[in-house]
Amino acid sequence: MHFMKSNEGKYQVLLVKSYWFCDREGGSCHPLPHDKRILADRIEQLEGDKTAEIPVWEYAVQCGFVKNRSEYLNILHTIALYLAGVRLEEASKVDHPELILMVRMLDQIDSAINLLSERSVEWYRALNPEFSRKSEILQGRKLRDLMRDGSDDALREILDEIDQLAERRSSLAKKVSAKASEVLPNCSALSGGLVAARLAAEAGGIRDLALMPGSAIQVLGARNALFCHLSNASPPPKHGLVYQYRGVHGSRKERRGKVARVLAAKLAIAARIDYYRGEPDPIFIAKAQETILNARRSP
């Protein structure tokens, strides 16, 4: 609805009804040009307009926008495809799905390395019955180096592959960290890139993380413990993924819950800055880091 000044200088209410293809006003009607961008802009504008009405295709013909229904549907199809493409692009710009996919790949490689390592230890045992992991508590690379002695060629090749995979894993971890500092600069500054990326992945996306309250972020990744607590009388989880942050698992046991809570609260704010502003806020980061540090220290 528009208010227009009539010739006599009085204000009149003129009913202009806008559609994606034309403006109708009293008896007259103005069709829009067949231009993707102009039509797309018009549709975006109508979407924010609470008074927008369901379109009637006959108006498009009366108006001279199209000749018949099939032309109407054709143009609608083209413009809808175009808009969907634009929205897809926008979604990937703010949500950075690749970060989440990289994190999932990282976790998958981790579990693959663990599985393959377990298998090769079993294999090595069959070749060397006197071997026991009890005596030598070695892990990862050191364990594999030890096993190269006394393995046959087949097992040695597998061990080489696992080494390769472990290298890939650490280079991917660095890339995840770098990507997280780029798209989640504030969260990464507080908890480190890997933890920030894992939190976003667990939440389902950067937007979902930004919409979460701190209390939910604190127990993200502790789903089983949380639901166990909700349905039974078991104690609530103190921390989920945030446990991986040095300040949490490095604190004294009785203080971890407090550090996790404070960290999660600050991460919730950081995630919102990351999602809505997309750039680091040094003042916020410095203050938040101090608060988290105090939580570790204070009695």
Next chain:
Amino acid sequence: MIWIADQLVSEGPGGVYGERIIQGYRLWSPRRSKLSALYHLGKGIELESHHRVLYLGAANGTTVSHVADYVEVVYAVEPAPRPMQDLMVVARRRKNIIPLMADARKPERYIPLVEHVDIIYQDVAQPDQAEILAANVRFLASGGVMVFMLKPRSIDVTSTPAEVAVSVQKSLSNRGIRTDECIWLSPYYPDHAALICRQD
């Protein structure tokens, strides 16, 4: 609708999702699509070539492609980017699919594009399914029908599916939507129901 030896099929360009082709028609399997399951149970609304359909929860466009084979136009609403990529591929080959990347909870996002329709089909499996349907009733032309795929498991896991179905019908009727029929989709989809609804 077209049946070949007790198999529901549709007529259109094939190879959308690797579906089988029988005598030149695309097999519309009741195991891949709840809507097909409904037709195989002898229920559901006959799709006709003049129908306009609003499809909420279009996902990858599997069922959408078959519906589009039968009707004049399908307005396909899907909010998630990943399935939308697939849906757009389907829509490029089928000119009567209008893809809309929007949340069915917020119909104001697609009001400017969607006209009045004869059928609203909803398959969203969300806890607030009933509210979503109610928000979209405005698109239904008078005399139109709504086909509502109910997944009780995503509404409440602590009550039985039958109890959930009753409470959903009640909440629909509070919103002015009358349920004419409730059809359980077993054996194709255990614990899923199709509600055939109309406006009061």
